[in-house]
Amino acid sequence: MTSLQTRVTLVAALVLLVFVVLTSLALERAFQAAARSAREERLLGQVYLLMAAADAQEDGLTLPPGLAEARLSLPGSGLYGQVSDTAGTPIWRSPSALGQTVPFGTGLAPGQRRFREAQDDTGRAYFVEDYGVTWTIGPVPRGYTFSVAEDLTDYALELDRFRTSLARWLGAMAALLLVALLAALRWGLAPLRRAADEVAAVEAGTQDRLHGRYPRELRPLTDNLNALLAHESARQTRLGHALADLAHSLKTPLAVLRGALAQARTPGPGAAPSGAGPWSEQAAEQVRRMEEIVAYQLERARPRPVATLAPPVPVAQAVERLRASLAKLHAGRAVQVTLDLEPGLSFRGVEGDLLEVLGNLLDNAYKWCRTRVGVGGRRAGTYLVLWVEDDGPGIPAARAREVLGRGARADLATPGHGIGLAVVTEICRAYGGDLEIVASPLGGALIRVRLPA
Template identity: 45%
Template structure:
């Protein structure tokens, strides 16, 4: 698998997105658990402070009196990790729980009455969670400040965090692995049509099949249809060139044979050469026109037709200037169609030139779109077609007095056929011939 493959790119992208998402989610969950666990520990310490306040008493002299044991057994166990302190600054006395034996917990001092104090402190390499509260203790008419503080080593807190962290990242890591495996399988399934397309193209290159034959999802259907169209167009183009070359070689045999035979009669040699060269020139023009037809293609840019038709009319106006022919064009200025410009010149130029040869005074060209087809209609006011089927046969001329080789309309018919269109010869409303060409839209 190449590093530039779509599968690799999608997998790397999915890996980085999934890793970033899970890292962010894990951090958020860990932070939420930290805040929740810290609040729970502070709430428990706050309860211990209330326990101290319930147990504390002042004697008649205002001295602090504490019971020998509290209901929380950890306060009585040395180095238990939970320590209590009550200070009476007016009498400069301070009571500490038995658990502080051999330990110097960081009790807060100088608390403001009526305010809770929470903190995280460090001493002698240990970290502590602290909760403290200052009160004005009423003793008859007098009131004196007392401070109640509870400090707990954060060993238990850190253990809970570590356990949650290990569990969290184990589950997130497992989920990430499962998701990556599932995404790999989904990508393999989703990209399977592309692999089938590549496989079919290799078969076409190897000559094992002629087109893409399998059914593909909607997203690839347009691509495979276009590939089939390109393959068919290229095959049709090659076939046209091959047929044109074969027909050219076959068609030239007769005039060459006539020229060879004319060598034995010097008196008619010049006339024979002139006739056969003209004939061969017509044959070559016809076959080149067939071979050069581009044919229908959905990939051709849309060609605006009005300017092309105007250029043809301008050229014909100069050719037939002495006859003062009137050329008319009925085509919307912005009308466009997917056609090769050379084919348009070949088709319209040949048909309009033929109409101009026969016309008495008027040649009319109209273009419209009808039923998803482009309709080109060419009319003249000449004598019209005496034989519509013969007019489309190569080399047949309806009036030998009109210059030409009888090639134009057959070249037009070949190009129209290459586009999958049709050509009809009828009588014009102007009184002469009418050539109607219908070209369907590219599939």
């Protein structure tokens, strides 16, 4: 999971889910306790009504047939009453308890009160309120237990209705909160998205720095990135100027040396031979080597930009430019070039570096091939893989490493100075890539380079 917004959203949704579940449990417990307490108080009130309606006679207590609570007179109404003596023998039962096995309590001491949840023989649950009293009938006080019971059907329905309503409201509230959290998260992460867009614009080369106004927490990052870009740009400019000045300053002395050598090899009219022929040839060769070494070292010292901060360079266009140039240079040869490039392939770096790599590889292929040259390119993970092959004599595996050295040549009879592959190797290493030489299916050599994509 690499998306910061996805991670924060999942964490927020998980926290919200836990909060809603715990809140629903707490509210349900509170409602259940309140409903139970309300039924306890109501049943106690029914006990008091029975005690108020009781009439003491010489043979005991009697209750009138009609009671203030109509449910006690309706069979199977769900509300039941009973009065029992100290021996547990019922002396009165409400008409509603007819045919019911209600678990009434008996034998309570005077003043003792008990509220409980009990079940009958069939498993039906009740709330039962028992209250023990002493009733003076004549000279002898007698003990009685007044009991009122109510089945839990209405209580269970009330709880179900509450749970349904609670789930509906909490679900709606959780959805609204989640939407609000997502909106707040999107608003809060907007500066990060804007910074990512500006960095992408810098990579594409459409702008040179980050221009947006960012929050205080992001400002150190954006300011440091702008400072890094400015420093890199200034450094590139200074090094470019220094290299240009160095090349210009070396170019003139080398030209003077070359002219002097030419004059030494061509004496004026009537002048005697100077005898400096072999020496001048050696000096001219060393001048050429010095020019090649200067070019090579300048190329090696040229700074390479960070690949992700360089604009993309289309590979196909670079190959077409080089192929057109080499076709003119080798116009006398019928060289067939086959392209196998992945569509849209691009290189992150300096365009001159890509042209230097492909140019040297294609130049070698044109020199060594018989009639066929192949150029290919693919994106492989985080790397750009390019290769150039030919149908020439190839390079033996034992000499593959040797020909990559500066000044090394596979065949001295073939024109060249032996620094092309060395320059390609240095450029690949500067970008964090590599180069390898293998046998080509065409019969010659296949040189493959890997560069960061």
